[in-house]
Amino acid sequence: MTIRRFLPSSLTGQIALLVALALFVAQAINFGLIFRERQALRFNQVTAPAITRVVDAIERLRAGRTLVIPRLDRRGEGGPERRGGRIELVSANPIPTGLAPARDVEDGLRTALTDLGLPHGRIVTAVREVDPSDPRFAAYPRKRLERLTRIGAELLIAVEVPGEGWLTLSTGWQRGAQGIVWRLAAQTLIFYIIVLIPLLWVGRRITKPLKSLASAAREFRPGEEGQPVEERGPDDVRAVIAAYNGMGARVTAMLDEKDRMLGAIGHDLRTPLAALRVRIESVDDDADRARMAEIIDEMNRMLDDILSLARLGRSSEPVTDVDLAALVDAVVEDFRDIGATVTLEDSPRIRARMRPALMRRAVRNLIENAVKYAGGAEVRLNTPPGSVAIEVCDRGPGIPQDKLDAVFDPFTRLETSRNRDTGGIGLGLSLARAIVREAGGSILLANRDGGGLIATITLPR
Numbered sequence: 001m002t003i004r005r006f007l008p009s010s011l012t013g014q015i016a017l018l019v020a021l022a023l024f025v026a027q028a029i030n031f032g033l034i035f036r037e038r039q040a041l042r043f044n045q046v047t048a049p050a051i052t053r054v055v056d057a058i059e060r061l062r063a064g065r066t067l068v069i070p071r072l073d074r075r076g077e078g079g080p081e082r083r084g085g086r087i088e089l090v091s092a093n094p095i096p097t098g099l100a101p102a103r104d105v106e107d108g109l110r111t112a113l114t115d116l117g118l119p120h121g122r123i124v125t126a127v128r129e130v131d132p133s134d135p136r137f138a139a140y141p142r143k144r145l146e147r148l149t150r151i152g153a154e155l156l157i158a159v160e161v162p163g164e165g166w167l168t169l170s171t172g173w174q175r176g177a178q179g180i181v182w183r184l185a186a187q188t189l190i191f192y193i194i195v196l197i198p199l200l201w202v203g204r205r206i207t208k209p210l211k212s213l214a215s216a217a218r219e220f221r222p223g224e225e226g227q228p229v230e231e232r233g234p235d236d237v238r239a240v241i242a243a244y245n246g247m248g249a250r251v252t253a254m255l256d257e258k259d260r261m262l263g264a265i266g267h268d269l270r271t272p273l274a275a276l277r278v279r280i281e282s283v284d285d286d287a288d289r290a291r292m293a294e295i296i297d298e299m300n301r302m303l304d305d306i307l308s309l310a311r312l313g314r315s316s317e318p319v320t321d322v323d324l325a326a327l328v329d330a331v332v333e334d335f336r337d338i339g340a341t342v343t344l345e346d347s348p349r350i351r352a353r354m355r356p357a358l359m360r361r362a363v364r365n366l367i368e369n370a371v372k373y374a375g376g377a378e379v380r381l382n383t384p385p386g387s388v389a390i391e392v393c394d395r396g397p398g399i400p401q402d403k404l405d406a407v408f409d410p411f412t413r414l415e416t417s418r419n420r421d422t423g424g425i426g427l428g429l430s431l432a433r434a435i436v437r438e439a440g441g442s443i444l445l446a447n448r449d450g451g452g453l454i455a456t457i458t459l460p461r
Contacts, residue, residue, distance in 0.1 A: 011210070012203030016196055023195065027188045031181070039104075042173075046155060047105050050171055051112050054159055057087045057167050058118045091165045095156050099126035102155060102173070109159060121160030127173050128154045209233040213241055220248060266307050273299055306427065317355040324350045324388060324459075325381055331363045332379055341376030342367060350381060350388050352459055354439045362435040362443075363390060365428040366455045370394035374452060387441075388459050395452040404445045408433045432457075 008014055102125040113120045155173035158166050209232045216229045228245040231238045277296050283289040325347045335342040370377035374396030382389040399407060408429050429445075436443045441459035448454050 011207050015203055023191050031184050047108050051108050061164050087169050089165050093158050093166050095124050095126045095158050099128055101125050102127055119162050124158045126156045209237050262307055317357050319353050321351055322354055322356045324352050340371045343378050345380040347381040358435045362432040365432045366392040388461055390457040392455045398447045398453050
C-alpha cells in the first residue's frame with residue numbers, strides 16, 4: 001500500500017491539498033519564528049534581569065554590604081511567598097516541590113555565576129500558575145497580583161549562597177508555547193476556511209467543463225454528427241474546448257473527403273475490371289479464360305476488403321438489437337450451401353446490439369479462414385457473465401505462438417503455416433478485428449489443444 005492511494009486524483013483536490021500543505025508549512029515557520037522571538041523576549045525581560053539581580057545580591061553579600069531588602073528572616077519565613085518581587089535571604093529553600101522548573105533560567109544563572117567566579121550551591125527554579133483565590137497570593141500587592149494574573153504565571157528562583165543562606169526572587173513569567181499553539185491552530189483553521197472554500201469553488205468551475213470535454217472526447221466517433229462541447233469556464237479552458245471542437249470538425253471533414261476519394265477510387269477500379277471481365281469472353285482457351293476470371297474476381301474481393309477496412313467507422317448501417325444465434329446460423333448455412341464442412345452447436349437466443357451486416361462479415365471471415373486452411377470449422381456460442389462469445393475452431397496447422405498478434409496486421413500472411421495458393425491478401429483478420437472493436441468487443445486467437453486454432457469474438461451484452 002503506497003501513499004499515492006490516499007492522495008486525491010482530481011485537479012481540484014490536488015490544488016486544495018497543495019495549498020493546504022503550503023499554509024501548514026507557512027504557519028509552522030511562523031510558529032517557529034514567534035516561539036524564538038518569545039523566548040528571546042522572555043530572556044531579555046525576565047531571565048537576564050533576574051540573573052543580574054541575583055549576581056548583584058551575591059556580590060553585595062561578599063562585599064559585606066546589606067541587601068536593600070527587609071531584614072533577613074533567619075527562620076526561613078517571609079520568602080517569595082510573602083515578599084513577591086524583591087530579593088530576600090532566607091535560611092532554607094522556600095520553593096515548594098512539585099512545580100515545573102525553568103531549566104533555561106537555572107542554566108543561565110549557573111553559567112553567569114561560574115563565569116564571574118561567585119561561589120554558589122544549588123540553584124532551584126519553579127514556575128507557578130497564578131490563581132488570585134490561592135491564599136499564598138493574599139499578601140501580594142493588588143497591582144502586582146493583577147499584573148501576574150495577566151501574565152499568567154510566576155517564576156520562583158532560589159540560589160544557595162554558601163555560609164549565607166538562600167537568595168530568593170519571584171517575578172512574572174510568560175506562559176509556555178501552548179497558548180501560541182492554540183492561537184496559531186485557530187488562525188490556520190480560519191485561513192483554511194477563507195482560502196480553501198473559494199479555491200474549491202474555483203477548482204469546480206475549472207474542472208466541470210474539463211469533465212464535459214473528457215466525456216465528449218471518450219464518446220467521440222469520427223464522422224458522426226454531434227453537438228459541440230459548450231465553451232465555458234476560464235479563458236484558458238474555453239480555448240481548449242474551442243480547439244477540441246475545431247479539431248472534431250476538421251476530422252469529420254477529412255473523413256468525408258476520404259470517403260469521397262474512396263468512392264471515386266472504387267468506381268475507377270471497378271470500371272476497367274468489368275471491361276476486362278467482358279473481354280476475357282473472347283479468349284479461346286478455356287483454362288486461360290477461367291484463370292483470368294479468377295484473377296479478376298480476386299481483385300474485386302481485394303478491392304472490397306480494402307474499401308471496407310478504410311470506411312469502417314463511417315458505416316451507414318444503424319446499430320440494432322440482433323439475435324446473434326440466428327445471425328451466426330445464417331452465416332453457417334451460407335457455407336453449407338457451397339458444400340463446406342461447417343457445424344454449429346445448438347445455442348439459445350442471444351440478443352446483442354450491433355451492426356448486423358458488419359458482424360456477419362467478421363464471422364464469415366473467420367469461418368472462411370478455417371475452411372481454407374483446415375477444410376472445415378466448428379462454431380459455437382458461449383455466454384460468459386455480461387458478454388457473449390462466438391468461437392470458430394478448426395483442426396488446421398495453427399499459428400506460431402509469437403505470431404498470434406501479428407496476423408491481425410493488414411497484408412500479413414504467414415507462409416510457413418498458411419498456404420499461399422488459397423488466395424487472399426491478409427486483410428480478412430484485420431477487417432474482422434476492426435469490425436469487432438467498433439462494436440465494443442475484442443477478438444482473440446489461440447492454438448487449440450491437439451492441433452488447430454480457436455478464434456474467439458467477445459461482445460458486450
